Amino acid sequence: MTHCSRYNFPSNVLLLPGRYMLIFCLIWLGCVCGWGGDLPAQDTADRSNFIICYNPTVPSEKFAPYDIVVVDYAYPPKSIAALRQQGKLVFGYLSLGKVQKQRPYLLAVQKAGIALQQDVNFTDSLRIDAGDQKWHALVVESIIPKMKKDGFAGIFLDDLDDLKIRNLQDQGVALIQRIRKSNPHLKLMANRGLEYAERFSPSVDYLLLESCFLQNGRKRDPSDSAWALQLLSVAKVANPKLKGVAIDYISEKKVPLNSDQKRLILEIQDSHEQNNLLSCVSSRDLQSVPSISDN
Numbered sequence: 001m002t003h004c005s006r007y008n009f010p011s012n013v014l015l016l017p018g019r020y021m022l023i024f025c026l027i028w029l030g031c032v033c034g035w036g037g038d039l040p041a042q043d044t045a046d047r048s049n050f051i052i053c054y055n056p057t058v059p060s061e062k063f064a065p066y067d068i069v070v071v072d073y074a075y076p077p078k079s080i081a082a083l084r085q086q087g088k089l090v091f092g093y094l095s096l097g098k099v100q101k102q103r104p105y106l107l108a109v110q111k112a113g114i115a116l117q118q119d120v121n122f123t124d125s126l127r128i129d130a131g132d133q134k135w136h137a138l139v140v141e142s143i144i145p146k147m148k149k150d151g152f153a154g155i156f157l158d159d160l161d162d163l164k165i166r167n168l169q170d171q172g173v174a175l176i177q178r179i180r181k182s183n184p185h186l187k188l189m190a191n192r193g194l195e196y197a198e199r200f201s202p203s204v205d206y207l208l209l210e211s212c213f214l215q216n217g218r219k220r221d222p223s224d225s226a227w228a229l230q231l232l233s234v235a236k237v238a239n240p241k242l243k244g245v246a247i248d249y250i251s252e253k254k255v256p257l258n259s260d261q262k263r264l265i266l267e268i269q270d271s272h273e274q275n276n277l278l279s280c281v282s283s284r285d286l287q288s289v290p291s292i293s294d295n
Contacts (some may be wrong), residue, residue: 004226044285050278052156052247054093055287062289063088070156070189070217073103073147080151090146091154091189096139096175097162098125105143112138130163131171139175140182153187157204160193169196183274189245194231201235208244213268214248217261229275246277249284 049067056074060082063069069083070091096117099109101124109126112134119125128135144155157179163172172193180188180203189206190197197207205238208260212228236242248268250261257265265281272279282290 001187028207038276050245050280051289052280052282052286053289058289077150083153084153089154089187090152091156091187092150092152093123093156093158094143094147095159096128096157096172097130097159097166097168098122100125103248105138105146108142109136127162127166130166130175131168136171136175136178140178144183148183148186152207154189155183155186156189156191158191160190160196160200164193164195169193169199172196173200176203179203193229194235197231197235198238201239201242204239204242206245206278207232207235208245208247210247211249212246213271214250214264214281217250217264219264219268225271244275244277246272246275247279247280247282249271250281251283253285254283254288254290 040119049065051063051066051068052070053063054072056072056076058070058071060079063083064086066088068089068091071080072093072230080090080092098119099106099115106115106126109128112132114129114132114135116127116129119127147155157176160172163169173196176188176190177200179186187206188204189208190204191208191210193200194207194209202206209228209232210219212225215224232244236244250257250265250268268281269279283290
């Protein structure tokens, strides 16, 4: 999956626009001193009830402790229905810049002539010409309607950072706006793309900060977290109803945790909470559901 490429945080935060520099400094102090800043508060009950798991074979019962669940496009409709019957908000995964080779819509992508080269980091994925209107039409008129028919009440929009790398931010913003216009009641969660999130945030409900507090199982430099939080705060100015979400990875795969790792998880969850972020700490492969005893 393309979810786990790391952020390349800017080495010189002085390049931030001047009007945001004060906000960055205040948030940086908060990350160093443990102060959560003045981001809008969210319901406390939601903060620890968020999970991402892309393994389509995980039984729905495993998600019992969680209110917001992000699963793969291929998660079985019966399991989606079971989760929704429990009152859970269920998001389905959709990359806006890549297509996995096992996706049922790969043939449509190839017939449209918008499949590009293989992703060098994920050999099971192909990059898409995400600026082509044929891709936009396929997403809005075919892929998302199929996901809604399967029972998804939300769509998890991934690879917005990849669009920026390819200088396709404008096309990405236009596609997200088109998705929202065609689906006014659908919940949308965007992953990354923080540098231009201010532009698409009015069209989404949640913005995910991935790997912004941990890297390789260790705490990041506070300036890294502050950079991400500052851009989230800017996005919230454009959309005051936007909710921040965070996922950090304690290990590559689910393994028994030692006492230091368990303490670190609690510390990271506390950092998420202090910054009013829905919190998830998991393994990088996102193929399992963390047990309550792990956290």
